Amino acid sequence: MRKSITLYGLTFSLPMLVWQVMFFLAPLVFLTALSFWTVRNFRVEPDFNPGNWTKMLSRGVFWDAYVRTLLLSTAAAVVTSALAFPCAYGIAFKLSETPRRWAVFLMVIPFFTSYLVRVYSWQIFLSDNGIINALLAKIGIGPFGMLNSVFGIMVGYLTLSFPLVVLLQLFSLMFIDRTLIEAAHNLRCSRLRTVFEVVVPAAKVGLVIAALFCFILTFGDFVSPLYLGGGDPPTLSILITDTTKSGQQWPRAAVIALTMIATLLAVAFAAVTYAYRERGR
Amino acid sequence: MTIKRSLSGVSSRRDFLKGASVLGGGVLAMPFLSRLAFAEPVELNMLAWYGHAEPDVVAEFEAANNVKFKPKYYTGGDNMLGLIAQSPPGTFDVILSDAEYVQQLNAAGYIEELDPHDYPLDDYFPEFQKFAGHWQDGKLYSVFTRFGFLGVAYNTEAITEKEASTYNVYWANKLKGKVGHFDWHLPNLGQISLLNGNASPYDINPSAWSALQEKTKSLRPQIGGFFDYGGTFSSLQNGQMLAMAGIGDWITGVLEKSGAKVRSVIPEEGGLQWTESFSIGKGSSKADLAKKWIQYVTSAKGQVKSASMAAYPALIPNRKGWELLAKETPEEAKRQGMLLNESNVMDMIRAGRIKYRQLPVQQSLEDWNDFWSDYKGS
Structure with a gap:
């Protein structure tokens, strides 16, 4: 039965509606309009110029960057989820109340310092003459080129999203009905099989949402690709800054931004649909 | 002087109140006095x-x-x-x-x-x-x-000044993956234009522009990254990049003064002036x-x-x-x-070794920008 809209319900949902209109819908409308504007003598002027769209969408460099960014963010979501799961699982099921609280606190601590500072400090560890290669040299291996590479970008992406993914996975795992796990064990299901047959399906929504957040954060990230990836090859966020530097082409940068938003909306919609889809349907 | 003695210096409560009033009035008047003495900048x-x-x-x-x-x-x-x-x-x-x-x-x-x-x-x-x-x-x-001049910025422990005295050093085998670009097309393309023998590096005809693009593309496998101001500093300082195209003493000078093994040299093909x-x-x-x-x-x-x-x-x-x-x-x-009394930078200008950095003359700025984006993404 469809619920009717009450004044009580409206009062509580109104702030969210206002927030969405002010900080999502209105900028989105402006960004869309901007993508049709024209730049004359470094001045952005209102216009209806579809040339920005045709110019950007016909450029190979745009699609290369698009595919590259999509792959990097997908890889980040998969790798981060895979690395975070054992951590979240351990905290949820193996720790008692007090250590669990400490573990959650430790996962929150990284957010106290600037992401940019954390990424810059990784340069000291990852460079050819850095700490990691110096330690590896002591056991006679290396040096390995870690900075200005895809590996470097992934380290940055993990720095950005790992604690958040662990927390989201953790909250999802903590709410699993423990009797399901006990039932599986009583039915002689092995520990590993219980994880994949019971725990993961039961926590599916949280795990998918955590991976989705990782994808969203890394898809638009500018800092790691630039400072740990050396901007080589460029991602979409770097292409946006390049475009704005090219004669103040904010309208063309808006085209890239809108394509990114459309992609994120599609991925988010698909992920949420998958997360809430019931088994067997 | 003990606390007791200093307190005993105040002879009566009236004296104390008088002193406190003068002091308090003075403190309160300070902003007005200082405002009179020092006008707002x-x-x-x-x-x-x-x-x-x-x-x-x-x-x-x-x-x-x-x-x-x-x-x-x-x-x-x-x-x-x-x-x-x-x-x-x-x-x-x-x-x-x-x-x-x-x-x-x-x-x-x-x-x-x-x-x-x-x-x-x-x-x-x-x-x-x-x-x-x-x-x-x-x-x-x-x-x-x-x-200032833009030339070849290099790590003095990895390359000699003689080796760095030509833009061809960017293509050296030992610098594979160790050459960085300061991320701006004008100085980088200007340098390679000089290497291609263009007397006016920014005033080049279509065939010279094509040749410049081809030469630049051949450098791509050597490139370890494209850096902004901060990234250029750190990658030269930590030795991640051993040579950097598109910059000069305006960056290496700061690093050199702080003890980093980095220098800039104006190569034989000439340098650019900002x-x-x-x-x-x-x-x-x-x-x-x-x-x-x-x-x-x-x-x-x-x-x-x-x-x-x-x-x-x-x-x-x-x-x-x-x-x-x-x-x-x-x-x-x-x-x-x-x-003034020894060989100096003016001699280099007078010898015609330095060309002004400028906007492209025969192509549009957008052409150069677009090529640079394509080059970065290749």
């Missing part, structure tokens, strides 16, 4: 590259003229033009610009015409007294303040003060401060500035090649 808005309104450069002028600079820093000429275009007229009192953008500032009507007699241009080296980009139809719009100058923003309500600042920074004293600016050092066009620099910091004058 005048705010002067400066649009410039980072470092130009920092205390090491402006403190003396601020104190002497009761001025407080309010800087808006930009990165790159496009960024600067965008900031002015998006601000109401009169927002910026003084504008620092690279020479190639002065004509665009002027064409858009963003800067005031200047009176050449207001500035010590006669003290400048003859080459800089009527610097082409700063004049239009015999009228002065911007005053030459500082300049040039910074000050203009007065159109519609500025503090044009007189802005003029005073430009007079200061182009005087011998101001030039010395500009030459040794903490953010990035530079060469100076004022001959008297060279003399004062040699007197005050002879080691820095020597390091930068600004000693």
